[in-house]
Amino acid sequence: MSFVLGLTGGIAAGKTTAAKIFQEFGAVVIDADQVARQIVAPQTTGWRQIKAQFGETFILPNQQLDRKKLGQLVFADRRQLAKLDQITGPLIKKEIHQQLQQLKKYQPPLIILMVPLLFEGGYQSDCDQTMTISLAEQLQVKRLMKRNHLSQPAAKNRLMAQMSTEKREQLADFVIDNSQGFAHLRSQVIKWLQEKQFV
Numbered sequence: 001m002s003f004v005l006g007l008t009g010g011i012a013a014g015k016t017t018a019a020k021i022f023q024e025f026g027a028v029v030i031d032a033d034q035v036a037r038q039i040v041a042p043q044t045t046g047w048r049q050i051k052a053q054f055g056e057t058f059i060l061p062n063q064q065l066d067r068k069k070l071g072q073l074v075f076a077d078r079r080q081l082a083k084l085d086q087i088t089g090p091l092i093k094k095e096i097h098q099q100l101q102q103l104k105k106y107q108p109p110l111i112i113l114m115v116p117l118l119f120e121g122g123y124q125s126d127c128d129q130t131m132t133i134s135l136a137e138q139l140q141v142k143r144l145m146k147r148n149h150l151s152q153p154a155a156k157n158r159l160m161a162q163m164s165t166e167k168r169e170q171l172a173d174f175v176i177d178n179s180q181g182f183a184h185l186r187s188q189v190i191k192w193l194q195e196k197q198f199v
Helices: 015-024 032-038 045-054 067-074 078-106 137-148 152-160 165-171 182-195
Strands: 003-009 028-031 110-114 129-134 174-177
Touching: 003 015, 015 028, 015 110, 015 129, 015 182, 028 032, 028 078, 032 078, 032 110, 045 067, 045 078, 067 078, 078 110, 129 165, 137 152, 174 182
Parallel strands: 003 110, 003 129, 028 110, 129 174
Antiparallel strands: none
8 A cells, every 4th residue: 555645835835845754765756747738738638728718928939838928828817717727627636647547556665645726636535644844934935036036026926826835734734844945954854754654
């Protein structure tokens, strides 16, 4: 039997870094962000639906989705974000469920289901336990501005489009604090792995 840990956290909070630590110890990771890219690859159902909904202007000359332009639109307008979520949400969920069922056939001890909108999407029902990576909002904004080359208002808009850190912490079984740097984050992940006897 595989143990499925749902891993979430706000944008730029450190989910990917935590997932890499889990991978070091043999965990298999399903990354919802990667799945989100797969389901909008050129000529896929998701790509066609986005093109029909938002128009040709969001398709690059190489037929890839103009993710940057689409991001600017949807994070500035909640209604547009809801339209995008209606298209991508069900497709992402279907693909994640397929990947999860495939993985379970091989019975890896630990599967990490890394989903930014874990609770919003109801993915906790697929998990044995859930964990959120937490970071103070001002640090999230700073990291996001640096990572995605965004202005402060644009970074705050993206943060506001997600569930609050407090709400996520209330819903999660475990909270990992990422405000004190990599070594502290790593030690908390390893402590969880030890308590669950994965190491």
